[in-house]
Amino acid sequence: MNKLEILKKRMPLNATESRLLLVRNLGIEGEAFISRILSEKLNVQPLVLEDFLFEIDGSECQIDFLLIFEYECLIIEVKHYDGDYIYGDEFITKLNTKKSYPNPTLQLVRATDRLAKLFVKENIRMKIITSLLYTHPGFYLYHAPVDSRVVFLPQIKKFMETLNKKPCGIQERHERVFERLKSLRLESSSYERKITYDFDELKKCVTCAKCDGEMVRKNAGDRKYVYCTLCDTQENFQEAMLRNSAELEYLFPEKRLTLSLVLEWVGDCISRQFLRNILATRYKLVRSGRTTHYVRRNLDRKL
Numbered sequence: 605m606n607k608l609e610i611l612k613k614r615m616p617l618n619a620t621e622s623r624l625l626l627v628r629n630l631g632i633e634g635e636a637f638i639s640r641i642l643s644e645k646l647n648v649q650p651l652v653l654e655d656f657l658f659e660i661d662g663s664e665c666q667i668d669f670l671l672i673f674e675y676e677c678l679i680i681e682v683k684h685y686d687g688d689y690i691y692g693d694e695f696i697t698k699l700n701t702k703k704s705y706p707n708p709t710l711q712l713v714r715a716t717d718r719l720a721k722l723f724v725k726e727n728i729r730m731k732i733i734t735s736l737l738y739t740h741p742g743f744y745l746y747h748a749p750v751d752s753r754v755v756f757l758p759q760i761k762k763f764m765e766t767l768n769k770k771p772c773g774i775q776e777r778h779e780r781v782f783e784r785l786k787s788l789r790l791e792s793s794s795y796e797r798k799i800t801y802d803f804d805e806l807k808k809c810v811t812c813a814k815c816d817g818e819m820v821r822k823n824a825g826d827r828k829y830v831y832c833t834l835c836d837t838q839e840n841f842q843e844a845m846l847r848n849s850a851e852l853e854y855l856f857p858e859k860r861l862t863l864s865l866v867l868e869w870v871g872d873c874i875s876r877q878f879l880r881n882i883l884a885t886r887y888k889l890v891r892s893g894r895t896t897h898y899v900r901r902n903l904d905r906k907l
C-alpha cells in the first residue's frame with residue numbers, strides 16, 4: 605500500500621500524482637515477477653534487499669533489488685515496459701506514441717554511482733555489478749546494442765543460471781552490511797512525503813480494496829458484509845472497517861484515533877457500539893484525561 609493508492613479513492617489526484625502512481629504500479633508488476641523468479645529459481649541464498657530507497661549527497665536513489673553475494677553486490681533494475689521501442693543513447697522511444705523515456709541503462713549507471721558513493725561513505729568494501737531486466741512479454745527494443753548487463757525476457761533463464769554459479773558463502777560481515785543498508789532505507793520518496801492532503805477534504809466512506817469504489821451494506825439487516833457499488837466485491841464488514849481504519853492511521857499518523865474520528869472516516873455507516881466492538885479486536889483503548897483514543901495492540905503499523 606502506498607499513500608497515493610489510498611488517496612486516489614478519496615480525492616482527485618493531479619496529473620503528476622496519477623503518473624507517479626501508474627509508473628509505480630507498472631514497476632510493481634515487473635518487480636513481483638522477478639521476486640517470484642528469485643524465490644523459485646535461485647538455488648544459492650544471497651541476502652536480498654527489495655525496493656531499496658536511500659539518500660546520498662542530498663539526492664534520492666531507488667534500487668529494485670540488491671543482492672549481496674560473497675564477493676559482490678548485484679543491482680537488479682526491472683523495467684516492465686510494454687510495446688515496441690527504439691533504442692537511443694539518452695532515451696528509448698515508443699514506436700506508436702513517439703514518447704521518449706530515459707534510457708534505463710543510464711539510470712542503472714546513475715544508481716551504481718550513487719550506491720558506490722554510499723558504500724564509500726559507509727566504509728563498505730564490495731564490488732558492485734549490475735543487471736537490467738526487461739520483464740514484459742510484449743516488449744521489443746529495436747537497435748539495442750550488445751550489452752551484457754541487459755537481460756531480455758528470453759534470457760532470464762540463463763541469467764538465473766549465472767546467478768546460481770556465484771559464490772555465496774554469507775558470513776557475519778555480509779549480514780552486517782545488509783543490516784546497515786536496511787537501516788538506511790527511506791520509507792517513502794521525497795515526492796511522496798510532499799503530497800499534501802487534508803482530512804476535511806477527503807471523501808468519508810468505506811473504500812473498496814480492489815477498485816476506487818465505495819462499499820455499502822445492502823440492507824440494514826445484513827450486518828456481516830459490505831459490497832462495492834462499482835465492482836460488487838463482497839468483504840466482511842469487520843475486515844473492511846479495520847482496513848479503512850488502518851488507512852486512516854497510515855495517512856494521519858499524527859492524529860489520535862478516536863471513535864468519532866474513525867466513525868467520520870467511514871462515513872457514519874455504523875453504530876458507535878458496533879464500531880467500538882470491531883476496533884476492540886485490534887486496538888486497545890487508552891484514556892488520557894477526559895478523552896479516550898485507540899492504539900494498536902502490537903506495534904506493527906504495517907498495512
Ligand SMILES: [Zn+2]
Binds near residue numbers: 815818832833834
Ligand atoms: Zn470495488
